[in-house]
Amino acid sequence: MTTVIHAAGLRKEFGRTRALDGLDLEVQQGEVHGFLGPNGSGKSTTIRVLLGLLRADGGDVSLLGGDPWSQAATLHRRLAYVPGDVALWPNLTGGEVIDLLGRLRGQADDRHAGGRRAELLERFDLDPTKKGRAYSKGNRQKVALVAALASDAELLILDEPTSGLDPLMEEVFRECIREVRDEGRTVLLSSHILSEVEHLCERLTIIRAGRTVQTGSLTDMRHLSRTAVDVELDRSPVALESAPGVHDLRTEGRRVHLSVDPDELGSVMNLLTQCGIRRITSAPPSLEELFMDLYRRPADTAREVGARP
Amino acid sequence: MSPSGTGTLLRLALRRDRVLAPVVVLLLGLTAWSTAAATVALYPDPAQVTSAAVAANASPALVALYGPVHASLGSLASLKMLSTGAVAIALAAVFLLRRHTRTEEETGRVELLGAGALSRHAPLTAAVLHTTLVVLLASALCALGYAASGLPVAGSVALGLAWLVAGLAFTGITAVAVQLTSSARTVAAIAGGGVAAAYLLRAVGDAAGDGPARVLVWLSPLGWAQQVRPYAGERWWVGLLALAFTAATTALAYVLRSRRDLGSGLFADRAGPAHTTMGSPLALAWRLQRSAIVGWSLALVLMGAVLGGFASSAATLLDSPQARDMIRSLGGTGSLTDAFISAEFGIMAAVVAGFGVAAALRMLGEETSTRAELTLSTATSRWSWLMSHVGLALVGSAGILALLGAGAAAADGATRGDLGDSFARVLPAALVQVPPVWVVIGVAVLLYGTASRLAVGAWVVLAGCLVIGQLGELLALPTAVQGLSPFRHVPMLPGAAFDPTPVVALVAVAGILVVVGGSLFRRRDLH
Numbered sequence: 001m002t003t004v005i006h007a008a009g010l011r012k013e014f015g016r017t018r019a020l021d022g023l024d025l026e027v028q029q030g031e032v033h034g035f036l037g038p039n040g041s042g043k044s045t046t047i048r049v050l051l052g053l054l055r056a057d058g059g060d061v062s063l064l065g066g067d068p069w070s071q072a073a074t075l076h077r078r079l080a081y082v083p084g085d086v087a088l089w090p091n092l093t094g095g096e097v098i099d100l101l102g103r104l105r106g107q108a109d110d111r112h113a114g115g116r117r118a119e120l121l122e123r124f125d126l127d128p129t130k131k132g133r134a135y136s137k138g139n140r141q142k143v144a145l146v147a148a149l150a151s152d153a154e155l156l157i158l159d160e161p162t163s164g165l166d167p168l169m170e171e172v173f174r175e176c177i178r179e180v181r182d183e184g185r186t187v188l189l190s191s192h193i194l195s196e197v198e199h200l201c202e203r204l205t206i207i208r209a210g211r212t213v214q215t216g217s218l219t220d221m222r223h224l225s226r227t228a229v230d231v232e233l234d235r236s237p238v239a240l241e242s243a244p245g246v247h248d249l250r251t252e253g254r255r256v257h258l259s260v261d262p263d264e265l266g267s268v269m270n271l272l273t274q275c276g277i278r279r280i281t282s283a284p285p286s287l288e289e290l291f292m293d294l295y296r297r298p299a300d301t302a303r304e305v306g307a308r309p
Numbered sequence: 310m311s312p313s314g315t316g317t318l319l320r321l322a323l324r325r326d327r328v329l330a331p332v333v334v335l336l337l338g339l340t341a342w343s344t345a346a347a348t349v350a351l352y353p354d355p356a357q358v359t360s361a362a363v364a365a366n367a368s369p370a371l372v373a374l375y376g377p378v379h380a381s382l383g384s385l386a387s388l389k390m391l392s393t394g395a396v397a398i399a400l401a402a403v404f405l406l407r408r409h410t411r412t413e414e415e416t417g418r419v420e421l422l423g424a425g426a427l428s429r430h431a432p433l434t435a436a437v438l439h440t441t442l443v444v445l446l447a448s449a450l451c452a453l454g455y456a457a458s459g460l461p462v463a464g465s466v467a468l469g470l471a472w473l474v475a476g477l478a479f480t481g482i483t484a485v486a487v488q489l490t491s492s493a494r495t496v497a498a499i500a501g502g503g504v505a506a507a508y509l510l511r512a513v514g515d516a517a518g519d520g521p522a523r524v525l526v527w528l529s530p531l532g533w534a535q536q537v538r539p540y541a542g543e544r545w546w547v548g549l550l551a552l553a554f555t556a557a558t559t560a561l562a563y564v565l566r567s568r569r570d571l572g573s574g575l576f577a578d579r580a581g582p583a584h585t586t587m588g589s590p591l592a593l594a595w596r597l598q599r600s601a602i603v604g605w606s607l608a609l610v611l612m613g614a615v616l617g618g619f620a621s622s623a624a625t626l627l628d629s630p631q632a633r634d635m636i637r638s639l640g641g642t643g644s645l646t647d648a649f650i651s652a653e654f655g656i657m658a659a660v661v662a663g664f665g666v667a668a669a670l671r672m673l674g675e676e677t678s679t680r681a682e683l684t685l686s687t688a689t690s691r692w693s694w695l696m697s698h699v700g701l702a703l704v705g706s707a708g709i710l711a712l713l714g715a716g717a718a719a720a721d722g723a724t725r726g727d728l729g730d731s732f733a734r735v736l737p738a739a740l741v742q743v744p745p746v747w748v749v750i751g752v753a754v755l756l757y758g759t760a761s762r763l764a765v766g767a768w769v770v771l772a773g774c775l776v777i778g779q780l781g782e783l784l785a786l787p788t789a790v791q792g793l794s795p796f797r798h799v800p801m802l803p804g805a806a807f808d809p810t811p812v813v814a815l816v817a818v819a820g821i822l823v824v825v826g827g828s829l830f831r832r833r834d835l836h
């Protein structure tokens with residue numbers, strides 16, 4: 001499997017703001033890679049570095065095997081980009097923008113692309129004869145999406161592409177991305193919508209304050225997070241406080257609430273069994289909890305979690 | 310925050326324009342003051358005033374261009390400020406009002422603010438107040454400048470009032486235009502077309518002398534400005550007429566605003582083509598710039614025709630030694646007609662440089678709107694993107710100057726009955742102004758290439774060239790300072806001999822500026 005995007009220790013400063021602070025990102029060919037992080041964490045900045053619009057202050061970066069800064073124009077023939085907030089030319093129609101972007105990308109206007117363009121316009125319910133200024137935010141986004149999806153680019157870089165789409169269109173978008181994946185193309189998808197990421201992405205990278213805090217497949221990440229346990233025991237528990245892997249311990253007589261690190265789940269269960277379990281509920285971590293946890297945690301501790309195998 | 314948010318928006322507008330507004334006010338005010346001072350110095354003898362007025366009124370072209378002169382020094386001194394000065398302040402009003410209303414809506418910033426406690430009319434109210442303030446200050450400065458030059462105070466105040474009349478009337482007209490269409494460019498076309506129409510009505514009315522077409526003057530807000538009659542029996546009540554007009558148009562704007570949605574116009578956008586064959590950065594740049602280029606071309610060919618039309622009568626018009634001196638200092642030592650052509654082309658070249666800077670800085674608008682990001686995420690290289698816009702600015706400005714020259718040559722040739730000779734002499738005089746215009750464009754490219762926030766500095770540079778050109782002699786600026794303006798180095802054709810050295814040097818400087826600016830642009834971050 002080849003690496004389509006590789007970034008290691010990426011740094012970028014804007015004056016005194018440190019937007020990227022040693023960010024790592026690795027995207028393999030053929031995957032839909034989720035890119036998440038709180039507002040201002042550096043997702044768009046990373047993408048703009050990948051597009052050669054910004055020059056990184058430090059770190060390594062390669063895109064489709066080339067240098068995104070010095071070989072920008074050549075590499076751009078092979079990718080399509082959808083910005084989060086699409087600005088169109090007020091006096092150009094959506095259809096004109098789609099054609100223009102396709103040609104500027106160096107795409108031949110063959111029948112195949114023409115057919116796909118028409119089909120996408122239909123699916124996204126987009127009127128290509130409206131002037132740029134007359135489109136709503138969501139429709140502007142659709143123009144850029146159709147332009148990107150109609151191309152035969154091997155890499156799609158999408159920065160919050162669905163922030164203006166209604167649920168119906170969001171569903172169309174998901175279908176399109178699945179088709180793109182089935183064709184073996186690669187997608188980098190920055191998003192704040194967890195269900196979207198959950199449905200589309202095999203692997204994801206979570207960043208905070210310009211650093212990667214977690215990267216891997218969703219299943220791995222679920223495994224990495226703590227399980228919440230609520231248990232009623234025969235005897236008052238002993239030695240739980242000092243047991244490794246136990247967090248957020250609360251004891252009310254014989255009822256105990258705690259959360260357990262995945263690696264220590266077995267040994268903690270042993271401890272609890274010794275006290276006689278009467279009733280137990282355990283909740284697997286929800287995706288939301290996982291993200292909230294990662295988003296909120298101070299950057300350094302999060303980094304430790306990220307460093308785990 | 311006031312309940313409607315008008316106060317907040319007004320403060321926001323003042324903050325946004327904290328550089329722009331003072332520059333507009335000072336530039337207009339200083340131009341007025343320098344014109345007053347210069348004219349007063351030109352006509353020390355009352356007899357000369359009378360003969361100059363008679364000569365000026367005898368030329369229909371001049372009367373159409375500037376309006377009739379009344380036999381007073383103040384009237385002679387305020388001739389240009391009552392005509393072209395009023396046009397300038399009207400255009401400033403159009404520009405400012407549009408900037409704070411339709412442009413804000415088009416970019417979606419109002420929507421962003423609208424989430425707060427903004428009333429529907431607050432943006433319009435704030436923009437009208439802001440524009441009025443700027444117009445008022447410029448008018449006051451104009452009045453002060455004239456009074457300070459020793460002209461009668463009442464007439465000077467009336468001249469300020471005339472500016473106010475023009476500025477306020479077009480504030481009202483633009484307020485209406487803004488409601489009609491969702492495009493800021495179309496607003497500029499409508500309101501700018503309104504200014505042109507007002508100027509034309511006034512010109513035709515004035516040229517009609519005492520004929521029935523005279524009444525056309527009263528259909529034009531620029532005609533009203535002139536009818537305040539500074540220094541010639543002031544008619545103060547015309548101010549009330551303009552005030553009533555402004556109140557009525559502004560009220561209409563509020564009514565229209567209530568009938569439309571935010572971001573849309575009263576007239577729906579027409580649908581356009583679903584396909585295009587456009588496929589290069591140059592084609593895109595041309596598409597974005599073509600209406601501006603066509604508009605400028607038309608305006609300048611007309612301007613050339615007017616200038617050429619009375620170039621040959623310039624000798625009789627400028628019937629004072631001081632006036633001859635001034636024209637000669639600006640336009641060289643040839644015949645007075647030649648000097649006149651050279652001087653006027655020099656001024657027009659600075660205006661065309663304004664087009665060139667605006668065309669080159671289209672890139673800035675593309676960058677701040679993030680459309681450049683979309684274009685540059687394709688196989689378009691930064692160099693070809695930049696060169697498309699810059700190339701269009703360079704070729705466009707050269708073409709516009711050529712049209713200015715052709716218009717002047719055709720009119721001059723028709724007047725004198727020798728087209729061939731006119732083209733041979735007048736067209737090169739216009740074309741020789743191309744290199745300094747290119748240098749100014751080059752400066753804009755260099756600044757933009759260095760950092761996008763520096764790009765507006767190009768306007769400051771252009772304003773500096775204008776000040777040197779218009780006031781350099783008057784303020785007796787040192788030669789070294791005057792030499793900073795590229796326009797100073799052009800051979801004063803058609804009177805003077807053609808010296809290729811400065812022309813070639815200016816082209817080389819422009820080329821270096823563009824190449825260095827382009828290279829810097831390739832190395833910097835895009836924001």
Ligand SMILES: Nc1ncnc2c1ncn2[C@@H]1O[C@H](COP(=O)(O)OP(=O)(O)OP(=O)(O)O)[C@@H](O)[C@H]1O
Binds near residue numbers: 017039041044
């Ligand atoms: N051109 C710029 N100049 C100065 N600071 C910038 C610039 N661009 C981004 N930043 C700063 O860099 C940081 C990262 O911004 P970025 O846009 O990459 O975040 P993001 O993860 O995309 O956020 P969001 O989820 O809100 O889109 C922020 O603190 C932002 O303020």
Ligand SMILES: [Mg+2]
Binds near residue numbers: 044084159
């Ligand atoms: Mg972002």
